[in-house]
Amino acid sequence: MLDILINGFQIVFQPQLLVLITIGVIAGTIFGALPGVNAPMGVALMVPFTYSMGGVEGIAFLVAVYCAAITGGGITSILFRIPGTPSNAPTTFDGYPMAQNGKAAEALGVSLISSALGGTFAAICMMLLSKELSDVALRFGPAELFGVAMLGLSVLTSLDTKHPMKTFISGILGLFLATIGLDPVNGYKRFTFGSTYLIGGIQMIPLMIGVFAVTEVLLRSASLQIGKEKLSDAPQPGKTKTKLMSFSDMWRIKWTILRSSIIGTLVGILPGAGATIASFLGYATEVKVSKHPEKFGTGIIEGVAAAETSNNAATGGAMVPLLALGIPGGAAAAVMATALMSKGVSLGPLLLQTQPEYLSGTFASMIFTNIVMVVVAIWIARIFSQIMKLPYSTLGSIILVLAMMGSYALQNNIQNVFVMAISGIVGIIFVKQNYSPAALVLGLVLGDICENNLRRAVVLANYSFAGVISRPMTAVLLLTCIVLTIYPVIKTVQKKSKEKKAIQQ
Amino acid sequence: MQLHGGAKQILYIPSQVGENRYMLFELICDILLLLFFVFCYFSIDTSVGASQKGELPSSAWPQSLLLILIVCMIISIIIHIRKHRGEFKTSSIGIKNLRNVFPLSTALVAIMCLLYPVGLKYIGFLFSTPIFMFVVMSLMGEKRLGLRIIMSLLVTIVLYVLFDILLQVPLARGLGVFRKIVLAIEALL
Numbered sequence: 001m002l003d004i005l006i007n008g009f010q011i012v013f014q015p016q017l018l019v020l021i022t023i024g025v026i027a028g029t030i031f032g033a034l035p036g037v038n039a040p041m042g043v044a045l046m047v048p049f050t051y052s053m054g055g056v057e058g059i060a061f062l063v064a065v066y067c068a069a070i071t072g073g074g075i076t077s078i079l080f081r082i083p084g085t086p087s088n089a090p091t092t093f094d095g096y097p098m099a100q101n102g103k104a105a106e107a108l109g110v111s112l113i114s115s116a117l118g119g120t121f122a123a124i125c126m127m128l129l130s131k132e133l134s135d136v137a138l139r140f141g142p143a144e145l146f147g148v149a150m151l152g153l154s155v156l157t158s159l160d161t162k163h164p165m166k167t168f169i170s171g172i173l174g175l176f177l178a179t180i181g182l183d184p185v186n187g188y189k190r191f192t193f194g195s196t197y198l199i200g201g202i203q204m205i206p207l208m209i210g211v212f213a214v215t216e217v218l219l220r221s222a223s224l225q226i227g228k229e230k231l232s233d234a235p236q237p238g239k240t241k242t243k244l245m246s247f248s249d250m251w252r253i254k255w256t257i258l259r260s261s262i263i264g265t266l267v268g269i270l271p272g273a274g275a276t277i278a279s280f281l282g283y284a285t286e287v288k289v290s291k292h293p294e295k296f297g298t299g300i301i302e303g304v305a306a307a308e309t310s311n312n313a314a315t316g317g318a319m320v321p322l323l324a325l326g327i328p329g330g331a332a333a334a335v336m337a338t339a340l341m342s343k344g345v346s347l348g349p350l351l352l353q354t355q356p357e358y359l360s361g362t363f364a365s366m367i368f369t370n371i372v373m374v375v376v377a378i379w380i381a382r383i384f385s386q387i388m389k390l391p392y393s394t395l396g397s398i399i400l401v402l403a404m405m406g407s408y409a410l411q412n413n414i415q416n417v418f419v420m421a422i423s424g425i426v427g428i429i430f431v432k433q434n435y436s437p438a439a440l441v442l443g444l445v446l447g448d449i450c451e452n453n454l455r456r457a458v459v460l461a462n463y464s465f466a467g468v469i470s471r472p473m474t475a476v477l478l479l480t481c482i483v484l485t486i487y488p489v490i491k492t493v494q495k496k497s498k499e500k501k502a503i504q505q
Numbered sequence: 506m507q508l509h510g511g512a513k514q515i516l517y518i519p520s521q522v523g524e525n526r527y528m529l530f531e532l533i534c535d536i537l538l539l540l541f542f543v544f545c546y547f548s549i550d551t552s553v554g555a556s557q558k559g560e561l562p563s564s565a566w567p568q569s570l571l572l573i574l575i576v577c578m579i580i581s582i583i584i585h586i587r588k589h590r591g592e593f594k595t596s597s598i599g600i601k602n603l604r605n606v607f608p609l610s611t612a613l614v615a616i617m618c619l620l621y622p623v624g625l626k627y628i629g630f631l632f633s634t635p636i637f638m639f640v641v642m643s644l645m646g647e648k649r650l651g652l653r654i655i656m657s658l659l660v661t662i663v664l665y666v667l668f669d670i671l672l673q674v675p676l677a678r679g680l681g682v683f684r685k686i687v688l689a690i691e692a693l694l
Binding site for chain 2: 034037045165166168169172173175176179183185186188190191214217218221222225391392393394396397398400401402404405408409412414415417418421422424425428429432433450451454455458
């Protein structure tokens with residue numbers, strides 16, 4: 001194992017490769033920070049540059065772009081409430097309120113450091129336990145993946161403890177919206193109402209940008225207008241310098257980072273799960289285990305750290321099945337697989353025996369990428385944060401244009417911009433009525449995974465639903481999900497009845 | 506745990522002003538949502554998707570979700586009515602009340618958001634973006650004409666360079682004469 005590590009660092013610590021990784025990190029962070037350019041798209045855009053590189057240089061460069069894109073998405077999530085990539089959506093929950101409370105610098109610092117720690121943890125796990133983790137991944141069939149997705153949904157009742165019913169409805173509505181379009185198993189049209197656009201389903205990114213960014217700009221504009229406050233003079237969240245996390249803060253959230261790193265790595269290795277589910281699950285876990293779950297969503301560093309650690313850890317996890325089994329776990333991994341195969345790399349169990357330099361090079365470059373990323377991302381965050389100094393009349397307009405462009409650039413499709421605009425406007429009614437946009441997005445993210453895996457699992461269990469839920473790992477996951485879903489509701493009911501009794505007395 | 510961002514405290518001032526007036530609007534929205542779920546439940550073709558006996562048909566998963574949604578919406582509406590019983594008599598959804606929640610300028614910004622994609626289609630990115638920026642900045646209360654013009658042009662140019670030139674994302678060129686102008690500009694670049 002030590003040989004792999006030494007070999008990996010010998011490969012990485014060459015001037016040419018160090019420069020390539022740094023360029024990859026800069027490009028990846030910018031891609032991530034641009035709404036509409038997600039991590040797989042960023043990696044795909046960079047593939048042509050690897051044609052003139054060697055195999056190891058190519059994979060190191062693409063890994064740098066991939067990891068940095070996930071981190072870069074956190075910058076716009078915190079500053080503008082626009083998740084750069086879907087996996088950064090949970091970062092907005094606490095990152096944006098922190099920025100609004102004048103703690104943008106702290107939020108950015110926490111985001112970058114925890115991303116780096118999560119990514120490094122996953123890289124080390126990958127190096128030490130690549131084979132064992134691959135075996136775990138292989139045990140996860142559709143039934144278990146359905147259980148994991150349901151576990152992610154268990155956070156629904158905790159997202160807004162004041163309005164659990166409306167939050168639950170929002171989540172289920174998200175799951176329902178995910179069913180619009182072609183049925184994932186048989187390809188039948190559902191709820192398309194004759195629209196060709198809806199055949200492809202409702203795109204997650206435009207909807208997410210709409211309900212988060214556009215709704216926020218419109219609501220903020222409305223509240224400032226009603227408050228007779230001049231929008232052009234509205235106070236901005238203060239100076240936005242990025243400062244690193246203090247050691248005491250880091251120590252305070254050590255268990256958050258550790259838990260989220262483990263969750264991120266484990267979810268990352270599961271085929272089809274990826275960084276988005278990892279970040280939601282990481283955030284959900286922290287809400288569940290916290291002694292003060294009510295503080296989540298108000299702007300606390302634990303929330304930012306949980307989301308950012310787990311989504312970056314998932315990037316490392318995604319490399320395990322790709323390199324050790326030859327199975328790309330997600331879209332970005334699939335793009336990397338094609339780039340590697342074009343170089344003649346035979347991905348799979350024989351990689352370690354036949355071409356060990358790829359395995360060790362990837363491990364080492366991931367660790368190095370995460371270190372470089374902190375420096376580069378701080379620099380890029382500072383550039384982005386300059387925009388925060390603008391008056392809100394200008395900043396709000398820029399956010400709206402960025403949101404429009406992000407939705408358009410996704411598929412070069414104007415209808416996506418419509419979806420985003422409508423989502424933003426409907427989002428206002430949604431928020432005003434105490435429904436939860438976060439729960440809606442969570443449902444939308446997990447919807448396809450839930451249905452697809454459930455139906456595949458039923459087929460594999462000889463068309464028996466009982467056969468699906470009686471699988472030991474699935475049963476444990478579903479039971480945990482039920483307990484985690486019901487517990488906050490019971491807790492809220494108990495609290496309310498106590499309050500009632502106190503008032504009566 | 507609240508997830509409406511840091512601006513929540515500011516945001517809820519307007520709805521608190523007309524709290525009991527807003528509740529009727531809330532009830533109407535909930536009922537409309539319920540009707541939408543019922544419509545979707547019955548609009549899906551239940552006969553498709555199950556090729557094998559025991560296989561889940563295409564409609565099973567969405568219908569299960571819709572059933573949950575319908576039940577939850579009914580419960581939510583009942584809770585809402587019971588909670589605000591007696592207050593509905595004084596409730597109304599007049600335009601004045603809605604304006605207290607959603608002022609005209611913000612409504613116009615929302616309309617601009619819907620018009621922008623139309624503009625993208627017909628007059629292209631290079632023309633619709635500065636117009637959108639200029640109008641939205643004006644609606645949001647920016648008085649300085651110079652700043653409005655400079656920012657509108659600057660943001661358009663920066664985004665054009667970033668997406669169209671650097672990332673090779675082909676931006677909308679519009680139709681007719683607008684398309685010809687954009688093609689001429691692209692030829693110059």
